[in-house]
Amino acid sequence: xxxxxxxxKGLDIALKGKPAKEKIAAxxxxxxxxxxxxxxxxxxxxxxxxxxxxxxxxxxxxNKQYPDVRFxxxxxxxxxxxxxxxxxxxLCVTVKADKEQAYVDFGKKDVAKMxxxxxxxxxxxxxxxxxxNQLPYAVSTxxxxxxxxxxxxxxxxxxxxxxxxxxxxxxENDFQTGxxxxxxxxxxxxxxxxxxxSKALTEAKDVDVNVFDGPCPAGNVSxxxxxLDPVNKGEVVWTVDPSxxxxxxxxxxxxxxxxxxxxxxxxxxVKNPAYVDTIVGAQIVSLVAGNLDESRKVRLINxxxxxxxxxxxxxxxxxxxxxxxxxxxxxxxxxxxxxxxxRFKQFSVNRSYFSWLLxxxxxxxxxxxxxxxxRIIMSGEYDKVLPMDIYGEYLIKALITGDxxxxxxxxxxxxxxxxxxxxxxxDSSKLELQRIVREGLNILRKENA
Numbered sequence: 001x002x003x004x005x006x007x008x009k010g011l012d013i014a015l016k017g018k019p020a021k022e023k024i025a026a027x028x029x030x031x032x033x034x035x036x037x038x039x040x041x042x043x044x045x046x047x048x049x050x051x052x053x054x055x056x057x058x059x060x061x062x063n064k065q066y067p068d069v070r071f072x073x074x075x076x077x078x079x080x081x082x083x084x085x086x087x088x089x090x091l092c093v094t095v096k097a098d099k100e101q102a103y104v105d106f107g108k109k110d111v112a113k114m115x116x117x118x119x120x121x122x123x124x125x126x127x128x129x130x131x132x133n134q135l136p137y138a139v140s141t142x143x144x145x146x147x148x149x150x151x152x153x154x155x156x157x158x159x160x161x162x163x164x165x166x167x168x169x170x171x172e173n174d175f176q177t178g179x180x181x182x183x184x185x186x187x188x189x190x191x192x193x194x195x196x197x198s199k200a201l202t203e204a205k206d207v208d209v210n211v212f213d214g215p216c217p218a219g220n221v222s223x224x225x226x227x228l229d230p231v232n233k234g235e236v237v238w239t240v241d242p243s244x245x246x247x248x249x250x251x252x253x254x255x256x257x258x259x260x261x262x263x264x265x266x267x268x269x270v271k272n273p274a275y276v277d278t279i280v281g282a283q284i285v286s287l288v289a290g291n292l293d294e295s296r297k298v299r300l301i302n303x304x305x306x307x308x309x310x311x312x313x314x315x316x317x318x319x320x321x322x323x324x325x326x327x328x329x330x331x332x333x334x335x336x337x338x339x340x341x342x343r344f345k346q347f348s349v350n351r352s353y354f355s356w357l358l359x360x361x362x363x364x365x366x367x368x369x370x371x372x373x374x375r376i377i378m379s380g381e382y383d384k385v386l387p388m389d390i391y392g393e394y395l396i397k398a399l400i401t402g403d404x405x406x407x408x409x410x411x412x413x414x415x416x417x418x419x420x421x422x423x424x425x426x427d428s429s430k431l432e433l434q435r436i437v438r439e440g441l442n443i444l445r446k447e448n449a
Contacts, residue, residue: 002202004194005227007214009387011349011422013159015305016268016362017326021166023262024274027289031316032075032281033083033092034060038319039071039130041139041445044090052079057104057257059127060093066142072127074259074280076102092316095281103256111177111252116185126251131244131319135222135231137445138416138438147186147238149229152179154201154242155193155212155219158304158421162264162322164242165198166275172200174249180206181248182240191224214387222416226388231413241320263317267305267326268364269293278317285313287324297329299367306421307434330366349426373430376400385422390414392423396433399440404447412444 036044045064048054054077059070077097085091106126111119123129124143134141141147154164168175182188183206192201194213202209210228212218221239231237240248243261250258259280266273271291278287284302292298301308303321317324347363382392390411398406417434424433 002192002209002211004211004213007212007218007223007227007387009384010215010217011385011426012157012215013347013365013425014362015159015327016364017266017270017273018160018362019162019264019266019273019275019323021163022274024272024276024291026276026278027286029097029278029282029286031080031094031096031283032073032077032279033094033283033316034071034074034281035092035316035318036061036071036090038321039140040133041137042069042130044071046082046090046093048079048082048093050079050081053077054079054095055102055104056259057106057126060095061090063130063140063142066144068124068143069130069140070124070127071130072257074257094316103258106251106255106257108255109252111181111184114181114184119181119184122251123248126257128244128247128251128257131240131247133239135225135237135239135416136413137441138222138418139441139445141236141238145236145238147236150182150186150188150238150240151191151221151225151228152182152188152207152240152242152245153191153219153221153224154196155191156322157193157216157219158306159216160264160266160323160325161219161304162262162275164322165196165201167243167262167322168198168200168246171246171249172198174246174253175200175242176205177249177252178245178247179204179249181252182238182245183207186238189224189228191219191221193219217385217419217422218387220416220419222414222419223387226390226414230389230411233408233413235413241322243322244320261322263287263321264323265291265326266323267301269296269298269326269328280317280319282317283313284311284315284317284324287317288313288326292326296332298326299329301325301327305365306425307418328364328366330368333366333368369430371428371430373432374428376429376431379428381426381428382420382423385426386419388414388419392420396420396431396436399436402443404444407440407444412440417441 043064044061063069077095080096083091188207190207302311395410417437420433
């Protein structure tokens with residue numbers, strides 16, 4: 001029987017526009033792009049040029065510091081652009097897709113007969129190894145790391161997050177193959193939610209299945225690491241998105257890089273919140289065309305509302321993105337008497353408004369911060385929504401002051417920016433906590449290099 005871990009701290013935010021468990025047709029994307037920023041911590045070196053023809057599985061760029069780590073094209077076609085920004089930073093490599101897709105043949109493999117080194121080699125050759133992240137530092141991992149364990153969280157519980165059980169349908173065999181492959185490298189933990197019933201999750205083989213019962217962010221993989229096998233200084237664990245596990249399984253079962261996936265399109269400004277079948281790197285316009293409420297300004301988000309990044313329809317689906325979200329921008333809001341109104345239709349964490357009297361309901365929150373940045377308030381707000389054995393407020397203060405010794409003592413090696421997403425949402429000081437954590441992790445990584 002699976003181990004059940006109950007969590008009390010956290011916060012579930014009910015937002016309007018939850019995707020219905022049905023698929024709607026999406027436009028076929030003409031171009032696809034791989035964005036280096038999707039793989040945190042790498043320094044990209046482009047290995048193709050405009051006009052080159054590539055197959056799905058051919059490398060578009062590599063990690064300059066670790067050239068063995070290749071990043072595969074999600075489709076076959078002609079490289080249409082290498083887009084660069086300031087200081088020639090690589091923003092993305094775009095590929096104009098062929099009508100008939102061609103794949104590099106990496107050969108089918110029986111993972112039951114493979115060892116950890118051969119699994120790692122296969123992922124490197126196919127350009128999929130970069131989909132593996134690590135703690136500490138919450139970055140894309142490198143081949144020289146030796147993980148003490150690997151963690152996969154199949155529970156997505158951020159507001160309007162895609163349901164992985166729905167995405168998993170039809171790919172159960174590939175998911176199991178991917179889990180078995182990872183288990184050859186190190187002990188592998190699979191975290192699931194108490195309401196998930198798919199046998200591919202509850203009866204997964206070759207992994208240690210753990211059930212997490214509690215509010216968001218119980219699905220955060222670093223929260224699960226904290227409760228199962230915390231990371232100490234000098235230790236490394238790998239974390240893998242469940243969609244990437246499916247990609248790994250397809251590589252071994254079919255011998256090709258196949259990055260097809262199902263993503264959610266939701267939010268209060270989406271006319272028909274549902275799921276669409278697409279491929280990593282698709283144009284966002286192909287996913288939302290004709291499905292957005294254009295009566296007011298919309299904040300389009302590449303990811304979920306707490307951890308995603310603002311985007312436009314000209315951008316591309318991120319490599320780790322499982323949902324596209326649309327909420328009101330809020331710049332047209334004009335509230336009479338402001339905060340003094342009873343506000344029966346607005347969400348409040350601490351019941352400052354009267355909306356809590358109406359029972360459970362869904363809210364259409366906009367992108368306004370509703371306040372300016374101010375001095376940090378030691379109020380215990382972070383601890384109420386951070387289900388980890390760390391002192392969140394003290395850790396943030398250590399990050400702001402650059403006290404590395406204090407950061408290490410307070411558990412910096414166990415956290416990722418997304419763990420502070422809810423704390424940022426409830427923060428009275430209006431601090432950009434995820435940015436603070438990301439910058440602190442980057443500095444710490446350089447110090448320990």
